[in-house]
Amino acid sequence: MSQANVDSAEIAKFNALAERWWDPNSEFRPLHEINPLRLNYIDERLSLPGKKVIDIGCGGGLLSEGMARRGAEVTGIDLGEAPLAVARLHAEQSGVEVEYRQISAEDIAAERAGQYDAVTCLEMLEHVPDPSSVIRACFTLVKPGGQVFFSTINRNPKAFLFAIVGAEYVLRLLPRGTHEYAKLIRPSELAGWARDAGLEVRDTTGMTYNPLTQVYKLNRDVSVNYLMHAVRHA
Numbered sequence: 001m002s003q004a005n006v007d008s009a010e011i012a013k014f015n016a017l018a019e020r021w022w023d024p025n026s027e028f029r030p031l032h033e034i035n036p037l038r039l040n041y042i043d044e045r046l047s048l049p050g051k052k053v054i055d056i057g058c059g060g061g062l063l064s065e066g067m068a069r070r071g072a073e074v075t076g077i078d079l080g081e082a083p084l085a086v087a088r089l090h091a092e093q094s095g096v097e098v099e100y101r102q103i104s105a106e107d108i109a110a111e112r113a114g115q116y117d118a119v120t121c122l123e124m125l126e127h128v129p130d131p132s133s134v135i136r137a138c139f140t141l142v143k144p145g146g147q148v149f150f151s152t153i154n155r156n157p158k159a160f161l162f163a164i165v166g167a168e169y170v171l172r173l174l175p176r177g178t179h180e181y182a183k184l185i186r187p188s189e190l191a192g193w194a195r196d197a198g199l200e201v202r203d204t205t206g207m208t209y210n211p212l213t214q215v216y217k218l219n220r221d222v223s224v225n226y227l228m229h230a231v232r233h234a
């Protein structure tokens with residue numbers, strides 16, 4: 001393996017929870033609830049049927065499998081062994097074909113440069129020591145003319161209050177310590193890294209949660225959670 005851009009404590013966190021990944025009432029409930037929104041966001045821009053897609057930091061496979069169900073040919077990679085085992089089992093039991101591999105973004109990029117119509121890297125960059133290195137790997141993996149999708153959490157007082165205090169301590173949607181404030185990423189920082197890697201940012205869309213109605217929505221408010229769509233020039 002190349003010089004690893006990985007925080008082993010982060011991998012351990014997700015390994016410990018992995019068996020509950022597909023339980024919609026578990027710690028992964030927020031991912032289950034946002035999954036249709038982000039699948040629609042990606043499908044509207046990419047048109048998933050027939051596309052070759054690699055999902056970086058796929059975890060238990062909610063997004064990978066969702067994209068495969070919509071007709072994409074999907075590879076999911078992660079460094080966590082337990083989430084990948086859960087992902088493989090779930091795909092098999094559901095009769096959905098997804099290729100899962102335990103490898104870093106940087107290493108698969110060296111192996112499969114330019115082979116994908118699209119790269120997705122959702123809710124992963126805020127768990128990595130050097131996000132810009134993962135973003136460069138995403139650029140390398142996508143074909144010229146291809147598309148890259150990111151999502152993460154903004155870094156500002158409101159994001160601290162909603163994504164950490166609210167989600168982890170008050171509403172207890174996520175285990176305490178899931179997200180570390182200093183590792184959250186402002187849209188300007190993500191866009192800067194994407195541009196430095198050679199990508200052109202096309203869109204940034206917010207994802208908001210209303211704790212009263214318990215409904216997630218896509219909208220223009222990027223102050224907490226957000227998605228970003230970028231392209232590699234043809």
Ligand code: SAH
Nearest residue numbers: 005006014057058059078079080122123127
């Ligand atoms: N992208 C999935 C899972 C998000 S959870 C989704 O949105 O549904 C974050 C995932 O990132 C975990 O599965 C964790 O194991 C993985 N991860 C963290 N650091 C990583 C790294 N350096 N390389 C690859 N995967 C990593």
